[in-house]
Amino acid sequence: MTNSLPAVSVVEGMERQLGDAFDAGSVFSFSQLLTHDERDDYPEAACAHLVATGHPRVMIPASLGGDLVSYEHLLAATRALSRRDLTIAVAVGQSFLGAIPVWLRGSPEQQRLVSTIIAEGGQGALALTEEAHGSDLLACEVHATRDGDDALRLSGTKWLINNGTRGRFLSVFARTDPAGGPRGFSLILVDKQALDADALVPLARTPTHGIRGADISGATFLDARVLRSAIIGREGEGLELTLKALQISRTMCAGFSLGAADTALRTTLDFVVSRDLYGRSLTAVPLVARALSTAFADLLLWDGAALGAARGLHVVPLEMSVWSAVIKYAVPVEVERILRELAVVHGARHYLRTGVFQKIMRDVAVVSLFDGNTAVNLQSIALQLRSLLAARAAPDIPAPLFRVTDPLPPFDGGQLDLGNAGTESVVRSLDSPEAAADEARRRGLMPAAVDRMFELASALASAKKALLERTTELWERYGRRAHASPEAFAIASDYARLHGAASALLFWRCNERVLGELAGSEWIEVAISRALLGLHAVAVPPPDSGAYDFLLTHLLRLHRGDLMFSLLPARLASRTRLPS
Amino acid sequence: MTPRDPMEIRNWLMVAFASALKTTVEEVDANAPFVNFGLDSIAAVELSADLGDWLGQRVSPTVIWDYPTIEQLARHLSTVGGA
Numbered sequence: 050m051t052n053s054l055p056a057v058s059v060v061e062g063m064e065r066q067l068g069d070a071f072d073a074g075s076v077f078s079f080s081q082l083l084t085h086d087e088r089d090d091y092p093e094a095a096c097a098h099l100v101a102t103g104h105p106r107v108m109i110p111a112s113l114g115g116d117l118v119s120y121e122h123l124l125a126a127t128r129a130l131s132r133r134d135l136t137i138a139v140a141v142g143q144s145f146l147g148a149i150p151v152w153l154r155g156s157p158e159q160q161r162l163v164s165t166i167i168a169e170g171g172q173g174a175l176a177l178t179e180e181a182h183g184s185d186l187l188a189c190e191v192h193a194t195r196d197g198d199d200a201l202r203l204s205g206t207k208w209l210i211n212n213g214t215r216g217r218f219l220s221v222f223a224r225t226d227p228a229g230g231p232r233g234f235s236l237i238l239v240d241k242q243a244l245d246a247d248a249l250v251p252l253a254r255t256p257t258h259g260i261r262g263a264d265i266s267g268a269t270f271l272d273a274r275v276l277r278s279a280i281i282g283r284e285g286e287g288l289e290l291t292l293k294a295l296q297i298s299r300t301m302c303a304g305f306s307l308g309a310a311d312t313a314l315r316t317t318l319d320f321v322v323s324r325d326l327y328g329r330s331l332t333a334v335p336l337v338a339r340a341l342s343t344a345f346a347d348l349l350l351w352d353g354a355a356l357g358a359a360r361g362l363h364v365v366p367l368e369m370s371v372w373s374a375v376i377k378y379a380v381p382v383e384v385e386r387i388l389r390e391l392a393v394v395h396g397a398r399h400y401l402r403t404g405v406f407q408k409i410m411r412d413v414a415v416v417s418l419f420d421g422n423t424a425v426n427l428q429s430i431a432l433q434l435r436s437l438l439a440a441r442a443a444p445d446i447p448a449p450l451f452r453v454t455d456p457l458p459p460f461d462g463g464q465l466d467l468g469n470a471g472t473e474s475v476v477r478s479l480d481s482p483e484a485a486a487d488e489a490r491r492r493g494l495m496p497a498a499v500d501r502m503f504e505l506a507s508a509l510a511s512a513k514k515a516l517l518e519r520t521t522e523l524w525e526r527y528g529r530r531a532h533a534s535p536e537a538f539a540i541a542s543d544y545a546r547l548h549g550a551a552s553a554l555l556f557w558r559c560n561e562r563v564l565g566e567l568a569g570s571e572w573i574e575v576a577i578s579r580a581l582l583g584l585h586a587v588a589v590p591p592p593d594s595g596a597y598d599f600l601l602t603h604l605l606r607l608h609r610g611d612l613m614f615s616l617l618p619a620r621l622a623s624r625t626r627l628p629s
Numbered sequence: 630m631t632p633r634d635p636m637e638i639r640n641w642l643m644v645a646f647a648s649a650l651k652t653t654v655e656e657v658d659a660n661a662p663f664v665n666f667g668l669d670s671i672a673a674v675e676l677s678a679d680l681g682d683w684l685g686q687r688v689s690p691t692v693i694w695d696y697p698t699i700e701q702l703a704r705h706l707s708t709v710g711g712a
Contacts, residue, residue, distance in 0.1 A: 230664070230694075231691075232695070370674075428671070432672065432675050433674060435678070435679075436675075436678035466690075466691075467674060467689065470689075471681070472687075529667075529675070532672070532675060
């Protein structure tokens with residue numbers, strides 16, 4: 050039954066095309082991709098294989114003839130690719146980010162141009178940042194001035210742009226009103242092949258700590274002539290369109306981190322199951338067993354949160370300004386933390402450049418930097434804390450939001466907005482802690498487990514109340530300056546973790562059939578109690594001791610079966626050789 | 630949703646800014662751009678949430694960008710479906 054879910058079918062389809070990741074003869078093998086990374090080389094052969102198998106069509110909306118049926122599909126594809134190599138996955142993601150404004154507000158001609166470029170394997174980019182002011186978009190200096198009635202002249206330099214040189218199309222954020230302000234900027238679709246010679250000078254590639262083969266470069270525009278019709282949407286719509294595009298890409302970024310984490314956990318397990326220490330299997334060492342089961346539980350929590358968010362784009366687009374910031378802040382930093390804990394299990398081997406684990410740790414660190422870094426996303430949340438936490442009658446959660454077997458409505462980009470205006474379906478669900486206990490009882494769980502579910506859900510509700518009190522007190526103290534205070538960032542961080550925990554609980558509540566074994570209380574108890582610890586909540590009920598053993602057994606079974614470490618496990622390409 | 634009187638909205642905004650700026654309503658210039666009050670484009674998100682809460686209808690932050698004085702915003706929002 051789960052085979053028809055995009056989270057499973059998309060991954061399985063791609064895995065069949067990408068082949069055995071452990072077969073050193075394959076262009077998509079970990080070892081070949083590691084070699085490219087060592088040499089700072091772009092993984093050309095692997096990317097050519099992707100193009101040949103038609104993968105780029107997943108970036109093109111189905112309405113324009115592509116394979117982008119839903120954001121569940123794209124999240125799954127991102128994850129499958131990220132399992133193999135983040136350099137490739139991020140390059141694909143950047144082309145998609147450059148295309149999003151065109152999908153949202155582009156003219157038919159612009160949409161035709163970009164879909165043709167992408168379908169043929171060409172790349173693109175959203176060109177936002179400049180060296181003097183990265184996240185401060187309103188300080189942007191690249192500008193476009195009128196040249197007659199039907200043209201513009203584009204000048205200035207965009208810096209640290211992935212695909213900056215390889216990319217054929219650039220969606221360039223440019224100042225179109227010298228006075229600036231929120232309506233002073235436009236996104237301009239630049240087709241490099243349509244520019245005059247010498248209108249653009251590429252910047253040299255910048256070497257980076259991770260995704261070392263990536264084309265991180267940029268472009269200097271020298272009074273480049275572009276048609277007015279190259280403006281995406283209306284003049285002055287640039288900031289609004291960029292922020293809306295980022296709501297989509299930030300949500301999809303979870304796929305980068307979760308995909309990479311899957312490989313990190315898999316290689317850790319390869320090591321653990323093959324190793325005996327002190328006269329017994331490494332899995333029998335309590336510290337190791339605990340580290341693996343808790344890493345798995347945490348990964349599944351953010352898996353559930355990401356799956357919900359991808360559906361959120363379709364079901365509650367109005368809520369995505371906050372939800373995308375939650376995902377973009379929390380998933381990358383949480384995955385980095387999980388990897389650091391797994392590195393301890395791996396021991397010295399994680400540090401060796403002959404292994405893929407160190408590469409993943411370096412690669413994954415980039416995700417919290419782009420498309421709005423940690424601080425930017427926390428600021429977005431902080432600005433809306435008061436309206437988000439204000440007590441309101443909780444409506445029933447729309448069923449299609451977390452129930453993955455429910456069909457999704459088509460995505461409507463016109464429903465995206467730059468603020469939630471207090472509408473929020475996930476954290477609000479915590480106001481009814483009895484719902485989790487009712488579901489546990491309905492599933493026939495033991496009375497002790499039902500009671501524990503109620504305690505955990507109640508603790509989450511108390512944590513929400515504590516956040517509201519801290520927020521109220523902070524705004525009383527600082528007034529309108531409160532959102533910029535360090536305390537506001539701390540509350541926003543806690544809010545994001547609370548949101549993640551609430552998402553996981555909703556996923557658990559709404560998906561009994563597809564969850565199978567994980568529909569019991571073991572996973573959700575461990576995940577929520579750990580989330581509560583992270584929130585420094587008082588009186589956290591400890592999970593049942595058997596829950597950790599259950600999780601480890603489940604994890605080992607997925608590992609033996611070459612299945613993705615997910616709430617919805619997809620079958621991965623079988624290994625034809627044992628790992629060395 | 631019945632439209633509010635523009636004067637009501639204007640007064641709500643005057644009081645909100647006076648309180649935020651720790652000054653009196655008389656000192657608040659209804660024709661000055663919001664940026665003069667230190668309300669930048671991202672802080673518009675907060676104002677739009679508070680305003681929408683009071684009005685009982687969603688106010689997009691972009692509306693504040695497009696009508697960037699108290700006077701303009703009040704007049705715009707007082708029209709039916711002015712969000």
